Amino acid sequence: MKADRRPERKGIGNACSKAGARHTAKKRKHLTLSQKKSITGLIFIAPWVIGFIIYYARSLFLTIRFSLSDVNIVETGGYRATWAGLENFRYALLEHATFNQIFVNSLVDILIDVPFIIFFSLFIAILLNSRFKGRGLVRAIFFIPILLGSGAVLETLTLATENIQEGAGAMAAEISSSSGISMDYFIGTFIDLGLPTGMLDYVAGLVARVYEIVRSSSVQTVIFLATLQSISPSLYEVSKIEGATTYETFWKVTFPLVTPFILTNVVYTIVDSYTNSEVVTQAYDTAFTLYDYGLSSAMSVLSTVVVCMILAAVCMMISNKTFYYN
């Protein structure tokens, strides 16, 4: 076993030094340890670098080129792109029937959901981090949504959810007709109390989408949970000895240590909800049912640029308020 492992290793080692030698044949004697190490490091990441150049950088460049040209599919399966300037963007923004509306709606949805998902997942992570009976079971349940992420399974789940919600709605209607209680009545009461309508709409919208929010906040919960576990217990011990209440401990210890990951989670949430948004579906349909590659690329580029701008703005805002960074 050992005997045949060793030559193999030597072989690889030789190959490495050969690869190194090709680059620096003349200077070979002067190769310092750190240079050797940096070459090994480059070999380790080489597959990824090649992939990044071939698949990501090239594709990104091509997408931008497509968006600026009029793409015709040739019968042999290739394509011919002729320069069209900003025509595609103009069409998407000014003439396309639905793009504008879908685009704005998706953005608004993203911005509404993000804060709530963050608070919700932090809250759940704190709950799951405390000790109680059956914690393993509850955790297993809470991470199930990660498994059910996408595709036909998700569609069917959504359908089943709708059925349940319909059932609940029907039940509520039935109760309200017999007892005179209805949601509208409550909402009316809140409005009479002088609560702003915008806030009520926001809360009502969240309640209506609770299934989606729970489902899309599971990865964030995992990240927060991992963060909470990595906080050293001695900090809590100290604050306890110094006589801090639970409330103070949360705001002075837990929250500051969690802030960097609020940023991570915000980024993840925005990207995730953008990936599942309708703009993307629209771009996909434009490409593969209408075969209008130029327009589809223009839509992708537009939405990606806007989302990146939102990301940059949010990152600036939050990283100013980050108390601690590692």
Place this chain on the structure above:
Amino acid sequence: MRAERKLAAVNLGKLGKTLSKLKGNGVIQNHLAKLMQRTKATLFSPFKLMILVGISYVILGPIISIISHSFFSPSDLYNPSVFLIPLNPTLENYRLAFMRLGYWDTLLKSLIYIAKTTILQVLITSMAGYGFARFNFPLKKLLFGCVVVTIILPSYTIMLPLYQHFRSWDVLWLFKIFKGEALNLLQSTKPTYLLTLFGAGLRSGLYIYIFRQFFRGLPKEIEEAALIDGAGTWHTYFRIMLVNAIPAVLTVSVFSLVWQYNDMFYSGLFSIPADQNIAFRLSTIAATIRFVDEIRDPLVVQLYVYAGVVLVLLPILLLYLFLQKYFMEGLERSGIVG
């Protein structure tokens, strides 16, 4: 029992206040403080229980409803008094879904496909993660920035060029020169393997990030010891670092298995054959049953789809339950976080 204890605790808490006014000695005060704490905990727990149960229901509700519906017969479907528990349970839904999915065959092929992808994924991304964690080379920060960009950039943005790339795939125009035309890799699993091999697969960026964080957390002394004992770089990596990174490997494997299994986007884009991808095949089952088996009622067709969903989810749920403990530990220790 619990209520009694709570009541007792509350009473003792009141007693405690009066006693502390009397400035009891240190031992009693200590005792009382503990009692107060316990009282608070018991008062708080029903609230916590409510939230946990409620959210668990939100998550499990649809799944339970799917499972129960998959046993419904059409007569149960139209019987308004049936809720969750069918009156005439039937396995007919499963029989047909089984047949239309070509279950065993498709499942086996999909499992082989995702297993291969996952192994490639773990190998390539862990290598890249190790490279970023432990070596210094020029442009390192920029390159790692690119990794972050691949995490953030939705794959939808680059779908068209990728599609065209694999539509006429070529290495340095070699195929065009020798065979006359480029290869069409669509309608096979090759695009996925190629993308994964070059670290551009499904969420590879995230996995590189996880591995990098994990390797950064391992003590450097391990490698130094290995170096002194005469292990080469590759030996150190495969025999020592990767073995130490088992939690991260597990986490990434579970993520990769599950996401690859569920993936519809790349399968759809590259038209990967449906008999190699059971989740993709599931998406066509409704149409198949409607047109081949001539069941026209969409609600009844939905029953078959429910059975199909249960069949497709079963392996992944079993895998999850089996790996759940390790997965959880892995998540906590793998340093998704710093």
